[in-house]
Amino acid sequence: MITKLVLILVANSFILFPAHGFQAQQQALTADSTDETAKGNTASDEFNNDLSIDLVEQDYDLWASEVKSEFPDLTDRAAIYRRALNQFPKHRKLQADYVTVLTWNSQFSDALSYYSSQLLNQQLPHYALNAVAISARETGNYALSKKLYLQILEDDPQYYDAILGLSAVAIRENNFVQAEAYIQKVFAVEPENEEGLSLLAFLYNQQNNKTLEKVSVYDKMLELAQDDQEITRLKTLNLLELGLIAPAKQAMESSPELYLTEDWIKLRAAQNTKSIRRIANDGRSLENEELVNKAFHNNDEYLNLLQASDSSTDKQLAYAYADRVLLLNALTRHKEVISLAQQQNHLVPQMPDHGVLSIAESYLAEQEPDNALDVIDKGFNNNQIAASNKDALQLAYYAALDIGALVTAEEYLQTLISQSPAWLYSADKQIRKPNPDYQTVALMQAMHKAYTNDLEGAEDALQKLLAVAPNNNEYRYNLANVLRWRGFIARSNEQLDIIKATDPDYLPHHISRAYNLIAYRQFHEANQLIEQLPEKEINNSVKRLIEDYDVATDATFYASTSGGNSSGSQFSSNDRNFELAAYSQLFNDHWRLLAKSQNNQSSFFGEKENILTIGVGAQYLSKNFISEFELFKVGELNSAELASRIEYFHDDYFSFNAGYQSFNKQTPVRAFYSGVSADLKSLGATYRHSEKQSYSVSWQQSNFSDGNKRQTFSISGSQKLYQSFNHRFTLSQYLYLEENSEDSERLYFNPESALGFSLAANYQQQLYKYSDISLWHGISLEMGIYEQTNFGSGEIWTARYLHQWQLSKRSFLNYSIGYKQRIYDGQTESGPDYNLSYGVTF
Numbered sequence: 001m002i003t004k005l006v007l008i009l010v011a012n013s014f015i016l017f018p019a020h021g022f023q024a025q026q027q028a029l030t031a032d033s034t035d036e037t038a039k040g041n042t043a044s045d046e047f048n049n050d051l052s053i054d055l056v057e058q059d060y061d062l063w064a065s066e067v068k069s070e071f072p073d074l075t076d077r078a079a080i081y082r083r084a085l086n087q088f089p090k091h092r093k094l095q096a097d098y099v100t101v102l103t104w105n106s107q108f109s110d111a112l113s114y115y116s117s118q119l120l121n122q123q124l125p126h127y128a129l130n131a132v133a134i135s136a137r138e139t140g141n142y143a144l145s146k147k148l149y150l151q152i153l154e155d156d157p158q159y160y161d162a163i164l165g166l167s168a169v170a171i172r173e174n175n176f177v178q179a180e181a182y183i184q185k186v187f188a189v190e191p192e193n194e195e196g197l198s199l200l201a202f203l204y205n206q207q208n209n210k211t212l213e214k215v216s217v218y219d220k221m222l223e224l225a226q227d228d229q230e231i232t233r234l235k236t237l238n239l240l241e242l243g244l245i246a247p248a249k250q251a252m253e254s255s256p257e258l259y260l261t262e263d264w265i266k267l268r269a270a271q272n273t274k275s276i277r278r279i280a281n282d283g284r285s286l287e288n289e290e291l292v293n294k295a296f297h298n299n300d301e302y303l304n305l306l307q308a309s310d311s312s313t314d315k316q317l318a319y320a321y322a323d324r325v326l327l328l329n330a331l332t333r334h335k336e337v338i339s340l341a342q343q344q345n346h347l348v349p350q351m352p353d354h355g356v357l358s359i360a361e362s363y364l365a366e367q368e369p370d371n372a373l374d375v376i377d378k379g380f381n382n383n384q385i386a387a388s389n390k391d392a393l394q395l396a397y398y399a400a401l402d403i404g405a406l407v408t409a410e411e412y413l414q415t416l417i418s419q420s421p422a423w424l425y426s427a428d429k430q431i432r433k434p435n436p437d438y439q440t441v442a443l444m445q446a447m448h449k450a451y452t453n454d455l456e457g458a459e460d461a462l463q464k465l466l467a468v469a470p471n472n473n474e475y476r477y478n479l480a481n482v483l484r485w486r487g488f489i490a491r492s493n494e495q496l497d498i499i500k501a502t503d504p505d506y507l508p509h510h511i512s513r514a515y516n517l518i519a520y521r522q523f524h525e526a527n528q529l530i531e532q533l534p535e536k537e538i539n540n541s542v543k544r545l546i547e548d549y550d551v552a553t554d555a556t557f558y559a560s561t562s563g564g565n566s567s568g569s570q571f572s573s574n575d576r577n578f579e580l581a582a583y584s585q586l587f588n589d590h591w592r593l594l595a596k597s598q599n600n601q602s603s604f605f606g607e608k609e610n611i612l613t614i615g616v617g618a619q620y621l622s623k624n625f626i627s628e629f630e631l632f633k634v635g636e637l638n639s640a641e642l643a644s645r646i647e648y649f650h651d652d653y654f655s656f657n658a659g660y661q662s663f664n665k666q667t668p669v670r671a672f673y674s675g676v677s678a679d680l681k682s683l684g685a686t687y688r689h690s691e692k693q694s695y696s697v698s699w700q701q702s703n704f705s706d707g708n709k710r711q712t713f714s715i716s717g718s719q720k721l722y723q724s725f726n727h728r729f730t731l732s733q734y735l736y737l738e739e740n741s742e743d744s745e746r747l748y749f750n751p752e753s754a755l756g757f758s759l760a761a762n763y764q765q766q767l768y769k770y771s772d773i774s775l776w777h778g779i780s781l782e783m784g785i786y787e788q789t790n791f792g793s794g795e796i797w798t799a800r801y802l803h804q805w806q807l808s809k810r811s812f813l814n815y816s817i818g819y820k821q822r823i824y825d826g827q828t829e830s831g832p833d834y835n836l837s838y839g840v841t842f
Contacts, residue, residue: 056084060093074105095119096128103131111135126152130161142169160186164199171203179203192220201234229258237263240270261309265316268302275299276323280330286538292331299324318347322355325362332538334362341375349378353385353392360395365540367771369402388419390437394444401451404769406725413448416441439465443475450482452725455691458482473499477508484512486691488652489519507534511545518552521621524589551809553586555842563601564820566831571749571824574603575669583619592619596630602669604747609673611635613665615643624649634663636672657684664702671704671748678702678710692720708742708750726766734758734784744790749824751788758784758796764804776804780818791826802835811840 055063071077081098088094095118102111115132124132133148146169152162167182180203186196201217204210232251236259239248245267252259252267275295278285285291303320306312321344328337341348341359348359356379363372376396379385385392393416400409420441423432446461462479469475476495483492493516499509510533517526526549533542563576577600584593594617601610615632630643645659664680671678684698695717702710715735722729736756744750764778780800787793800818807813814837821830 053084053087056088056091056094060091064093064097074101077101078105078107092122092124095122096124100128100131103135106138108135108138112139112141126156126159126162130159130165133162133165137165137169137172142173145169158189160190160193160195164195167199167203171199171206176203176207233258233263237266240266245270245274261305261311265302265305265309265312268298268305269320271298272302272320272323276327280326283534283539286330287534295327299327314347315350318344318350318355319352321347322351322358325351325358326354329358329362330538332365332540332543334365337362338366338368338371348375349382349384351384353379353389356384357389357391357395360392360399364395364399364402367402369399369771373399373403373405373408390416390419390440397444402769402771404726404766404774406452410448413444416444439469439472439474443478446475447478447482450485453723453728455482455486459486471502473503473506473509477506477512480509480512481515484516484519487688488690489516490652492516507539508541511541514545515548518549520623521626522623523549523553523586523621527589547809551841554810555585556583556839557581557842558837558839560835560837562833562835564831564833566820566822566829566833568829568831569824569827570604571670572602572822572829574608576601586621590621592621593617594619594628594630596632598665600665600669604670609669611665611667611669611672613641613663615641617643632663637663637677653688655686655688657686658682667702668748671706671746674747676704676706676746676748678704692723694718704742706742706746708740708746710738710740710750712739713737728764730762732760732762734760744825751791751825753789754787756784756786756796758782760798764802772806772809774806778802778804780816786823788823788825791823794823794826794828795821796823797821800833810842811838813838 055066067077067080071080078098078101081094081101084094085091085098099111099114099119102108102114111132112135115135119128119132129148129152133145133152136142136145136148146166149162149165149169152159156162163182163186167179170176170179170182180200183196183200183203186193190196197217197220204213204217232255236248236251239245239251249267249271252263272295275291275298279292279295299320303317303324306317306320321340325337325340328334328340337359341362348356351359356375360372360375360379363369363375373396376385376392376399379392380387393412397409397412397416400406400412420437421435422438422442424435425432442465443462446458446465448458449455449461450458459479459482462475462482465475466472466479476499480492480495480499483489483495492512496509496513496516499506503509510529514526514529514533517523517529530542530546530549533539533545558581559579561576561578563574564572565574566572578598580597582595586592596613596615596617598613599610601608603609612635613632614635615630617628617630617632619629620627625646625648627646628644632641632643634641641661641663643659643661643663643665645657647655647657649655659680659682661680664678666680667676667678680700680702682698682700684696686694686696688694696715698712698714700710700712704710714737716733718730718732720728720730734757736754738751738754740750740752742750744752760780760782762778762780764776766774766776768775778801780798780802782796782798784796785793786796798818798820800816800820802814802816805813814835816835817832818834819830819832821828823829
């Protein structure tokens with residue numbers, strides 16, 4: 001089947017080679033002109049044997065007709081003409097036909113060379129001039145080509161091939177308006193000129209906005225040749241270009257014999273692209289099982305056809321697999337995306353940007369930020385992703401943050417900032433308009449402060465953005481999040497109420513509202529809201545919300561131990577403390593069951609003794625209260641003991657607590673083993689100014705069974721003086737006052753009164769960051785004075801080195817080792833101590 005739509009126009013008036021316009025030209029341009037010398041020699045031999053060269057002079061037209069009939073191959077025919085020219089070098093018709101044959105045989109340079117050396121300024125027939133014009137055009141000599149075409153038209157203004165030739169030159173020079181004007185000039189005289197229609201179809205094919213016009217041209221061509229299968233095929237392919245997939249599919253399936261494998265690949269590619277883009281770009285389609293299944297089916301058909309075709313390339317396969325991972329990523333089936341990317345690893349370097357970004361996004365969602373960053377960096381290096389691709393830069397920024405590579409993250413952020421100025425200016429700088437991308441980058445700048453632990457700075461930056469764009473709900477939503485991270489839930493809800501009034505269906509607003517309900521321990525309301533959210537199974541933000549809700553409501557287990565090995569006194573030299581606590585999963589939206597065990601050990605006078613308590617109880621959670629009730633048994637006692645604690649949250653700033661233990665779990669082991677026990681009553685209040693400052697006061701009273709009554713009063717404060725992505729520095733103060741009603745002549749430490757004051761500085765640095773996993777290490781230094789009635793005062797201090805592991809969203813591990821000095825009845829006790837704690841949510 002001969003294709004009519006090709007890159008250039010050719011003539012058809014040459015008597016020795018009756019061409020058919022574009023058909024002939026396509027044949028000429030695709031002809032194999034290799035091994036011309038060998039073929040020419042064979043042709044010359046046959047010429048000598050079978051044809052009389054004398055016939056050239058006697059009856060040239062008969063000789064030329066016999067040569068054409070005997071030697072259809074153009075290379076052979078050119079050799080015949082060269083041999084004849086050796087005998088008749090000035091034979092004008094022979095020369096004209098020779099230069100024309102060279103052109104038809106795609107020997108454009110040879111044709112031009114012969115014309116320049118032998119035929120320049122000679123009177124040539126139109127077909128020969130037309131052939132030379134074609135050779136000039138195909139060698140890029142557009143000026144000569146146009147000159148020759150105009151020369152023909154001076155003699156014959158209705159010579160269509162020359163007019164259409166000028167149009168072909170104009171197409172080559174991208175002068176589409178001029179090209180169409182030449183074609184319309186032909187149509188003015190001959191409206192159904194087939195060559196003009198073919199050229200016009202090709203002209204429209206070069207312009208993205210002319211697809212519909214091209215269909216009209218094909219319809220006109222089919223009117224002239226209804227049985228022309230090639231035009232029917234081209235029209236169908238053009239329907240695909242228009243996105244009219246259904247009629248194209250119907251046409252192809254009704255006459256499959258007309259279409260090539262490449263055509264079926266185009267159809268499957270169009271079906272695949274349309275169905276997958278619909279799923280990826282329309283959140284509502286993600287929940288339509290029929291549309292999702294159709295997208296997978298179309299992608300399977302496309303992939304199967306490519307894999308079965310010998311003509312398909314790795315690049316085509318890479319694009320098909322890129323659509324596959326785009327679909328899977330849109331459905332948040334991230335593990336499948338990663339698995340497919342690993343299986344087709346050799347194709348990933350050829351994928352388009354949407355495939356690369358889908359793989360990176362899935363790695364990030366599956367908490368593999370290093371792999372996400374690696375995929376994006378390779379995409380940039382392989383030119384799969386444009387250096388200005390904002391989605392890629394944003395993904396790279398978040399991936400770098402997730403692995404703790406702050407410098408790299410800020411480099412990506414700065415690139416985004418440089419590409420997105422607030423204003424776009426005209427070339428002369430006289431006109432400007434707002435840059436639609438600026439808001440996104442401005443928001444990232446503000447939130448970068450939050451991600452690097454400058455929550456106060458993030459709030460200020462977001463407030464400034466809202467002052468300029470008060471209706472921007474994305475700014476307001478992020479402000480609500482920052483306020484929640486700062487602990488200001490009520491203020492966060494105020495922002496969400498504004499969003500609800502303007503856009504009640506805004507999904508991020510509902511997600512943030514659910515987080516606020518969780519922060520306020522309103523689990524019933526949070527669960528109801530989550531159940532109502534759309535796209536629960538396929539939206540990454542909603543899935544993270546559900547995961548965080550589960551972390552807040554699932555069963556938990558805690559274990560801790562502390563102790564020391566001091567010397568210098570008998571009061572706390574070898575104490576060891578062990579605690580275990582388990583809480584059930586939340587039930588009835590408020591209640592947890594709990595089980596606790598505590599073992600306090602002490603060595604004194606050569607003996608090692610302990611107090612073991614084991615208890616069960618319940619915890620009640622609500623917006624305003626956290627209450628715990630526990631019944632426990634003390635190892636050496638037969639009675640059941642009671643412990644209760646309640647904390648009341650007045651607002652985001654003030655909270656109050658009260659507690660009671662019928663047996664004080666902190667009763668000194670020495671007192672217990674001398675037959676003394678005690679209860680505990682406590683009251684306290686906390687003012688939390690912000691995430692950086694908090695202050696507390698507490699009062700405790702214990703009644704010992706030996707008649708002693710103890711009261712303690714304390715005030716503490718904490719201020720984060722500096723906090724960044726990798727560093728934080730905190731200063732804290734502690735004032736302690738104790739009074740006992742009985743004298744100090746007891747086995748346990750019992751000062752008549754005591755006053756202590758200390759200052760502590762804590763510096764921590766992040767050593768490791770990988771998604772939800774992090775490691776901080778730090779040093780804590782505490783200095784203070786302790787004064788005891790009748791025993792004077794002295795210095796107390798502690799130095800401690802610590803590690804804090806966040807093992808995942810659901811578990812942590814903290815430990816420290818230090819050295820401390822304390823004073824008991826004038827005796828200085830000092831030595832090493834340690835702390836270890838672990839917690840996990842199941």
